[in-house]
Amino acid sequence: MMSLGRPVVPDIQSGMSLEQAGEAIEQAELTPHHDESTDEYSADVEQGAVISVSPQPGTQVNIGANVTIVLSKGPEPTPVPSVAGMPRDQAFTTLQEAGFEPYDAGEEFNADVAGGHVVRTDPAGEETLDQGQRVGVYVSNAVDVPDVQGRPLHDARQLLSDAGLRVAGGGDEGEDEGPPGRGWGRDRFTFVVGQNPEPGTRVEPGSEVDLETLP
Secondary structure (H helix, E strand, O other), rough: OOOOOOOOOOOOOOOHEEEEEEEHHHHHEEEEEHHHOOEEEEEOOOOEEEEEEEEEOOOEEOOOEEEEEEEEOOOEEEEOOOOOOOEEEHHHHHHHHHHOEEEEEEOOOOOOOOOOOOOEEEEEEEEEOOOOOEEEEEOOEEOOOOOOOOOOOHHHHHHHHHHOEEEEEEEOOOOOOOOOOOOOOHHHHHEEEEEEEEOOOOEEEOOEEEEEEOO
């Protein structure tokens, strides 16, 4: 049987401040104690507010006994989703659904990542971060070299130019006179029989493609 007159741990409500909890414990002739190592993450209790006390409220203890106050560390940091290789828009959606704020951090060349797809994020994928934080998204500006072999030189030059690439070799020679944009003159009867880099190779924007032509 418990002795009469022993103090009882007061009713400390979740969400109280550390100061409020400490005052209530002292008024009960007990000793408030806070150890950061016992604090816990909580999505429901504001950072720095009380989650619980130990012993629990209502427990009868000796006068002057320690009552440990557990505070909230706020929401637990969340790993940044790994979005490398995803299309830019899909990556943004994935990051937003995870509670982060993605932004365009710039373009980088990466031969292993298709243009318009994500090269990396900053912070990197799997790093933990508080929700609501900004995450920079770097997108590949790689260009896939189009296949122009077997095409008239005029068409090949246009395709490469549209892809943001420069033409070398047979493509450096101009057209003979003829209606503009129609591929008349020498280019009309000159065909591409080889190219370097090969079709499908990923290169930086503005890269040069060497063409081998006949005749």
